[in-house]
Amino acid sequence: MDPYEILGITPSSTDEEIKIAYRKRAFEVTGGHMGEELPPDIAAKVDELNAAYDNIIDSRRGNNAYSYSSTGSYGNYSQFYIDLRQKLRAGNYDEVEGMLQSIPENERSGEWYYIYAQVTYKKGRFTESAEYAKRACDIDSTNPEYSDFYRKIQADAAGGYRQTQISSSDECCKLCAFLSCLDCCCESTGNDCIPCC
Amino acid sequence: MYGKVRINVPEIKVREYDEYKGIYCSLCKILGKRYGVLARALLTYDLTYLALFLLGLNGSCVFRSGRCPFNFTKKCHYLDRKSPELEFCADVTVILAYHKLLDNIHDSGFWKRILYTLIRPYFALKYKKAKKLRPDICNDVSEYIIAQQNLESQKCSDLDEISKPTAELLGKLAAYGEFNTEIKLNRYRIGFCLGRWIYLKDAIDDIDEDIKSENYNPFVLKYKISDLSEKEKYLEEMNAQLNITAGAFIDALDEVTFLQFENIINFVNL
Structure with a gap:
């Protein structure tokens, strides 16, 4: 059927x-x-x-x-990290964590810390995730993907999610945006919908 | 009424606030019907939010008016359909409350301990009924209590670890009754984040008391806070931990579709 x-x-x-x-x-x-x-x-x-x-x-x-666009993926990631990202997207968090743990500490790059931060975030270990996200940025401060993620965590830490709550419930925003557009259209034809705007 | 999970009332519509009140009046009513009039006192904001969440997923909620049995001047709204979701929340309320009672008997001072011990047999009977209806939930709650106690006795100061039992329990409750694998995972994550937030919020609010009574507190251990003045130094960092969890919770809500009450569910006071 x-x-x-x-x-x-x-x-x-x-x-x-x-x-x-x-x-x-x-x-x-x-x-x-x-x-x-x-x-x-x-x-x-x-x-x-x-x-x-x-x-x-x-x-x-x-x-x-x-x-899926990995905006700001710089440099040549080895196949290992490409595989990890795919597994992360597929939701195989335990496997990703295990594979990351197999890399010795002295061989851990910014990408290692970023993906570890992502997997711990998915698994709900937010304290650990924030630390690893910061490490990724410290190691590679030019990577926009790493800094975007860390900035999102910092924004949430400062209470930024409250803005998300308000914009998710954006009935008033939609109404104002609509009226503002209507007013502009009217004015472009020589009329005026909202005189004071 | 107890509970950490409050709704940001100024941000929702008046109709939505009436719907929210209708849900907790309905939960109160079903507690009374299923477990007797004294069980109504076990009603909490946290379980009301769980009821709101579960009813919002299924929708088809209409309310009819009635009166509060304890205050005849007060008009109430009651859910006008059969509600397995509310029955579930009532059962969970009793199970959690009974365990909390046992906890209180263990931790309280002399006079309070006598009071709790006196009411224990009555609630033990109610718990027995709930256990028969929800043996799996009782198992989950018992496991959570044991895990929590173990971590506390080991003086765990890792915030991720110590909040995990509460997070996992609430994840299971939020995902309960879902038959689609992917949606179940998304619901679990919402419950997980909320459970973690509740645990950490409780811990932050209890710092002052725990320092005085030398009770376990993960923040006191992690930041080695010996008196109240030191607490101020770390308050921003502690609240940051709470807020990151809240942010993840708000993001997780986006992954699930609600048929009703979406706006109320969104406006939790975190």
């Missing part, structure tokens, strides 16, 4: 619409069941839903595989 049909959407639906459709269908089928196991007939329907959802999401991600 067509995965889009199972979720009740079309191929032109956005990613967000797909996720919303999945949640709605999952709730319809399970009734919000809170347990690790389901009755067999419902479990079968949920498996079908999951297969459809994963199929669509993976195929869309597959189309975007080459749009």
Whole structure:
């Protein structure tokens, strides 16, 4: 059966619409069941839903595989670090950490510290991650990728995430932006929507 | 009501605040229905947030009005659908509260210890009921308690390590009942970050008391704080640790889609 049909959407639906459709269908089928196991007939329907959802999401991600841009990747990274980055993207955090630990301390480059900072951040060891991110910047201060990550951690440390909360809830921003655009369009045709603007 | 996870009320709509209150009134009601009137006192902001999170994921929430059984002048809103999410939160509330009670019996002074010991048998019965309904959650909570106690007895000063049991427990609670692998991981991460934040916030707030009573405190050990004046020196760095966790939590929220209450869930007071 067509995965889009199972979720009740079309191929032109956005990613967000797909996720919303999945949640709605999952709730319809399970009734919000809170347990690790389901009755067999419902479990079968949920498996079908999951297969459809994963199929669509993976195929869309597959189309975007080459749009990943490592902005500011300087120099020639050896194949080892390229592999590590791929494994990191795939979510194999334990494997990445193990591979990094196998490099002796005197051979650890800025890239080593950056990827270690990334994997510890993914694993929730934020204190350790911040230290390693700083080390990466100390070793290679010209790499924008390293400094972007460290700057993000420092911004969060200073409370910058509160701004993210406000801009995620940007209904007022959208309204002001819309009115401001409307006013400009009106003025360009000789009229005026908002006289004081 | 206890709990660290509060909503930044000025930033949400009035309707949304009513919805939030509706959720905790509904949780209070279900606690009373499932575990008796005294269990209503166990209601916390933290578990209310978990309820908000789980209900927001599933949506289909409508509210009907009613009255508060303890204050007839107060109008309440109650969730008007069957809610396994609230039942789950009620069970978790009782399980966590009972363990906290045992902790309090162990740590308190003479008179408080007598009081807690007197109410223990009543809550032990409620815990027994919750354990029958959620044996897996009880296991997780027991494991978390043991891990926490071990780390504290070893005088662990590594913030990542000491906050891990709470983080992992809340990760499991947030991911509970999810049947899609990828979404489960994303929900786990949200719970993990929040659990870590709750633990570190508790630890920072308790520094003064822990110095006086010489109780375990990871920040006191890590920064070797011997008195309150020294605490001021390290306050910025300690809050930085808390804030980095909060930042990761806000980022993690983006990875999951909510059908309702997204704005309220977003505006946690971190």
